[in-house]
Amino acid sequence: MLELLKRRRSTRLFTDQPVSEEDLDSLLKAALLAPSSMGKRPVECVVVRDRETIARLKTYKKHGTTALESAPLAIVVAADAQKSDVWVEDASIAATFLQVEAEALGLGSNWIQLRRRESDTEPSEVAFRRELGLPDHYGVLCVVAVGHKAEDKKAYTDDDLDFTKIHYETF
Numbered sequence: 001m002l003e004l005l006k007r008r009r010s011t012r013l014f015t016d017q018p019v020s021e022e023d024l025d026s027l028l029k030a031a032l033l034a035p036s037s038m039g040k041r042p043v044e045c046v047v048v049r050d051r052e053t054i055a056r057l058k059t060y061k062k063h064g065t066t067a068l069e070s071a072p073l074a075i076v077v078a079a080d081a082q083k084s085d086v087w088v089e090d091a092s093i094a095a096t097f098l099q100v101e102a103e104a105l106g107l108g109s110n111w112i113q114l115r116r117r118e119s120d121t122e123p124s125e126v127a128f129r130r131e132l133g134l135p136d137h138y139g140v141l142c143v144v145a146v147g148h149k150a151e152d153k154k155a156y157t158d159d160d161l162d163f164t165k166i167h168y169e170t171f
Contacts, residue, residue, distance in 0.1 A: 004103055006156040011108025014070040014147030018049070023105050027075065027146065030101035034094040042083035043094040046076040046132045048143075053131070057143060060119045060127035067110035071145035076114075076128060078140045088115065091141040098144055108149035114140050 019027075024047065031045055048054055049072065057076075058068040068074060077095045079087035095111060102109040117124040125140040134140065 004100065008100060008103040008109075009153040009155070010067075010110045011145075011147070011149050011151060011153075012067045012110055013150040014067070014072060014108060014145070015150045016070075016072065017148045019073045019107065019146055019148075023107060024073070026105060027098050027101050027107075030097045031075075031077070031094040034090070034097040036090040036093070037084055037086045040084045040090070042079040042081075042087050043091050044078055044080070044138070045094075045098075046078065046134070048074040048076065048132075056131060057128065060131070061112065061114065061117050061124045062120060064117075065112055067112060067145035068143070070150065071110070071147045073146040075144045075146060076132060076140065077142050077144060078128075078134055078138045080135075080137065081139045082137045087139050088141060091139070095142050095144055098146075102144075102146050106148075107146055108151075110145040112143045112145060114142050 028045060036042060048057065054068055054071065054074050057074060058065045075098060077091050079091040081087050084090055099109045099111065114124040114128055119127050128140045129136065129138065
């Protein structure tokens with residue numbers, strides 16, 4: 001697991017090769033297997049493969065959407081805020097599981113934050129809800145861009161880890 005985590009880096013450039021149905025199935029299973037508070041499972045995903053829709057989604061956030069320019073797959077991670085008061089944490093775990101599974105499959109991924117982010121005219125969450133038909137009581141945490149990597153990034157090593165951030169017994 002540690003070697004997998006060291007290899008996982010944010011990918012912002014993807015090839016044109018589509019993500020297979022089998023890999024998509026594995027990605028979604030990983031998200032659905034993520035733990036949630038009190039087992040409420042408020043997280044839901046919207047799978048977007050249509051290039052025109054992905055291009056529109058890119059415009060719903062001012063910055064940090066480069067990965068959507070070439071990603072053949074976008075998975076929007078949202079959650080029913082009426083079902084769980086900790087939907088942000090639950091959705092974060094699901095998105096992280098999805099990204100780790102992408103790396104395990106040899107795919108690249110990039111978390112694009114939407115919650116508390118803006119387009120030029122409105123909150124990103126509002127625009128994503130409208131575009132994708134999500135109910136108003138759903139929080140939209142992020143969109144994960146996924147695809148075959150078109151860039152190589154060096155894996156982390158133990159030397160990259162800042163162990164001064166680890167504290168024992170007290171801060």
